[in-house]
Amino acid sequence: MKRMFVLLLLLIIFSASASSEQQAYSPQESLEQALLAQDGKVIYIDFWASWCGPCVKSFPWMNKIQQQYKDLGFTVISINLDADETNARKFLQDNPASFAVIYDNKGTIAKHFSIQGMPTSMLIGRDGDIKYRHSGFFNGKTKQYEDEIRKLLHTTTTNLSNKTNRGNHESE
Amino acid sequence: MKVNKTVFKTLSLTNSSKLNASKVKLALLTAITLSLSACSSLGVEPWERDLLAKKEMALTSNPIDAALDDHIYFSKEASSGGKSFGGGGCGCN
Amino acid sequence: MTNLNKTSKQANKTPNIKAALSLATGALLGTSILTAGAAQAEEVDEWQFDSAFLLYSEVDRVTATEAIIAGTKVFENDEILSLKLTVDALTGASANGAVAQPKAQTFTRPSGNGQYVTPAGETPLDDTFHDTRVQLNGQWTQPLSENITGSVGGHFSKEYDYLSLGVNGNLAYDFNKKNSTISMGLSYFQDTFTPEGGIPKPHSSMLVGDSSAPEWDTEFAKTRIGDSDDKSTADILVGFTQVINRRMITAFNYSYSMVDGYLTDPFKVVSVLNNDGLAQDYIYESRPDSRVKQSTFMQAKYNFDDSLLNTVADVSYRYMWDDWGINSHTIDTRFTVPVGATSYIEPHIRFYQQGAADFYQPYIIEEQAPIGFVSADYRIGEMTAVTVGAKYGVVLNDGNELSFRLEYYRQTPTNAGFAELSALKGQDIYPVVEALIAQVSYSF
Numbered sequence: 001m002k003r004m005f006v007l008l009l010l011l012i013i014f015s016a017s018a019s020s021e022q023q024a025y026s027p028q029e030s031l032e033q034a035l036l037a038q039d040g041k042v043i044y045i046d047f048w049a050s051w052c053g054p055c056v057k058s059f060p061w062m063n064k065i066q067q068q069y070k071d072l073g074f075t076v077i078s079i080n081l082d083a084d085e086t087n088a089r090k091f092l093q094d095n096p097a098s099f100a101v102i103y104d105n106k107g108t109i110a111k112h113f114s115i116q117g118m119p120t121s122m123l124i125g126r127d128g129d130i131k132y133r134h135s136g137f138f139n140g141k142t143k144q145y146e147d148e149i150r151k152l153l154h155t156t157t158t159n160l161s162n163k164t165n166r167g168n169h170e171s172e
Numbered sequence: 173m174k175v176n177k178t179v180f181k182t183l184s185l186t187n188s189s190k191l192n193a194s195k196v197k198l199a200l201l202t203a204i205t206l207s208l209s210a211c212s213s214l215g216v217e218p219w220e221r222d223l224l225a226k227k228e229m230a231l232t233s234n235p236i237d238a239a240l241d242d243h244i245y246f247s248k249e250a251s252s253g254g255k256s257f258g259g260g261g262c263g264c265n
Numbered sequence: 266m267t268n269l270n271k272t273s274k275q276a277n278k279t280p281n282i283k284a285a286l287s288l289a290t291g292a293l294l295g296t297s298i299l300t301a302g303a304a305q306a307e308e309v310d311e312w313q314f315d316s317a318f319l320l321y322s323e324v325d326r327v328t329a330t331e332a333i334i335a336g337t338k339v340f341e342n343d344e345i346l347s348l349k350l351t352v353d354a355l356t357g358a359s360a361n362g363a364v365a366q367p368k369a370q371t372f373t374r375p376s377g378n379g380q381y382v383t384p385a386g387e388t389p390l391d392d393t394f395h396d397t398r399v400q401l402n403g404q405w406t407q408p409l410s411e412n413i414t415g416s417v418g419g420h421f422s423k424e425y426d427y428l429s430l431g432v433n434g435n436l437a438y439d440f441n442k443k444n445s446t447i448s449m450g451l452s453y454f455q456d457t458f459t460p461e462g463g464i465p466k467p468h469s470s471m472l473v474g475d476s477s478a479p480e481w482d483t484e485f486a487k488t489r490i491g492d493s494d495d496k497s498t499a500d501i502l503v504g505f506t507q508v509i510n511r512r513m514i515t516a517f518n519y520s521y522s523m524v525d526g527y528l529t530d531p532f533k534v535v536s537v538l539n540n541d542g543l544a545q546d547y548i549y550e551s552r553p554d555s556r557v558k559q560s561t562f563m564q565a566k567y568n569f570d571d572s573l574l575n576t577v578a579d580v581s582y583r584y585m586w587d588d589w590g591i592n593s594h595t596i597d598t599r600f601t602v603p604v605g606a607t608s609y610i611e612p613h614i615r616f617y618q619q620g621a622a623d624f625y626q627p628y629i630i631e632e633q634a635p636i637g638f639v640s641a642d643y644r645i646g647e648m649t650a651v652t653v654g655a656k657y658g659v660v661l662n663d664g665n666e667l668s669f670r671l672e673y674y675r676q677t678p679t680n681a682g683f684a685e686l687s688a689l690k691g692q693d694i695y696p697v698v699e700a701l702i703a704q705v706s707y708s709f
Contacts, residue, residue, distance in 0.1 A: 047219070049219060049222065051221070051222045051225040051226070051262065052221075052225065052262055052264050053225075053262055053264055054264045054265050054343075055264070057310075081219035082222065083220070083222055087222075107217060107219050107220070110217065110218075110219050111217070115217070115218055115219065116218060116442060117218050117263065117264065117265070117442075117443070118218045118219060118221070118262070118263065118264045119264070120218075135265075135411065136264065136265035136411075137265065138265065138341060138342045138343060139341040139342075140340070140341030140342040141342070192586065192592065193559070193586050196561055196584055196586070199561075200517070200519060200561045203517060203563070212441055214444065214507060214508065214509050214510070215441055215442065215444025215445070215507070215508045215509070215510075216444065216508055216510060216511050217442070218442055218443070220511050221508075221511075222511075223511055223512055223568045224508060224511070224514060224568075226568070226577075228568075228577040228601045228609075229514065229566055229568055229577060231506065231514065231516050231564060231566065233577075233579070233601070235315075235335075236315050236317045236333055236335065236706060237317075237656075237670065237704070237706070239333070239349075239351075240317065240319050240331060240333070240704065243331070243353075244321055244674075244702070245617075248644060248650075248674075248676065248698075249593070249617060249619060249644060249648075249650065250587075250591050250593060250619050250622070250644060250645045251558075251560070251583070251585040251591075251593040251595065251617075251619065252558075253500070253502075253520060253522070253560065254518060254520055254560040254561075254562035254583040254585070254595075255518065255562060255564075255581075260446075260506055260508065260514045260516075260566075263439075263442075263443040263444075263508075265343050265408070
């Protein structure tokens, strides 16, 4: 009888601690909160997984742009799609990210945005609209990606006329 | 000194091997048609390719071994080749 | 926030990170060069190398050694360059096509310089074969659009009496979110053969006597019709790949191959026997000057879960048929079983069965109707073969991979319905050929 009680107690504690380990918010809620917190900024959303070669290759560049442009009102929010979170965490131990990581192991956010390939990146302007979408990552295209970021950074929410800044870069 | 090519014509297929060959062709065509029509319902989302991305799950997971084996069997048997490439894997980019 | 931690080259390359890109490249005869491994969060892709050393050794017959070194580099826009160097050497004895006899037999070497004697009761083997071959392959693969990949490559190989040049091209189209892929490849090879002793006249008798006799050279030259000849091979390969689910992928291929030119083996003869089965003469074989081969191939790979040790099973079947009357079936299976986090063991079994070519005959009987094409080469005769082996691989501390493979190959030629003659009773007309295959590979 006493043994049963101990087992039951252990079971309750276990399930309670298990549920507290679950994220308090669903992945979609976490993303909404993160986007709200970055309102008015240019946001680079990246969908990645530890088993995806090009995703892995994009990490150094994403760390670089996070550092380079954060003071201009820019941030990277990444969404990890590893089915098993531990693989992602192990990966991040060896390859730290200087940007936010939201875990979406069931792919709910990916499905919501109809992701067609890995990795997928979406550039969101200051007005909250998705301006650019890329499927795949290529080291040879980083100049193009950065040109797009700079273009969005130099467009304020009150100035929606096309004020292109090609060839007019400010030094960083 | 080059040798003049002999003018012997190739043997025509015997009846039984012709039947065999057309049976196989029909089977293959059926397999392909069924696959293509069913393929839109088969497969995974781009983010569900973790296992497929593993090296062991590539169709030719060890090209060096495959090349060495092909050389052996081409030299010792009457058949060769048949394998190809493309498809599967990470699906990235 | 956190300091940007530049990844060091010593970052551990754990197996699941080092996943292959889907861009496999290669020439059509299944000799793919390499799939590129994903870099470990490095900014620049470095060259990746694969090397291997193989020993193939038949019991009492041929021994071959082969060494390969291949390098692959991935560029900025996912272009892949693969280069491969292969060197192989062959020594030992090969069956010359003649059949065993209850008495000793004398044959002339292919060069015409000298004779060799086969003891009574043994399968005649010619041991003058020794050759070294060098081969170079190059392949360039790149995305042509979001869902189309193209590849081109070249092949060069040279040995003492053989030169082979080849080119190949391939296009692959992905659709259904890259769950399906169709691909088409073409290849063309042009070979030149300059055998020692020249090209023998088909059906002419092998001159056996004293090579040092004064009239030998003139007599020998009468059995020759040239120094060299060519062969060209054109292949087309059509493939379809389909991802079934998270654990399974399948592939279906069809290939059509046309070979034209000199397809006879200049070193092989056919025994001419009397009605009792005693050899009266040996004549040089003769094969058609063209061959059209077709094959269908299907493969499935399945990644089992924990309950079956996360094993990856690879099963394939190929059916081949050609206009020489040869049909063959090949079933090949491999099971890759992970052992711990860094090693694996991979048992392998392969079954092969082929039917004889229309013009295959183990020997000719003297009073037969005039012969057209004829060959006694057991390699186009009826046979079954089995390969059984295993491979063990381990990822080392620095991320490089080492593996060992050991296999046993056994060919069992069988009688496709030829009459047995009295003198041949007790002789081994269809000798079994056994070989051991041992390989070491290192990837870095």
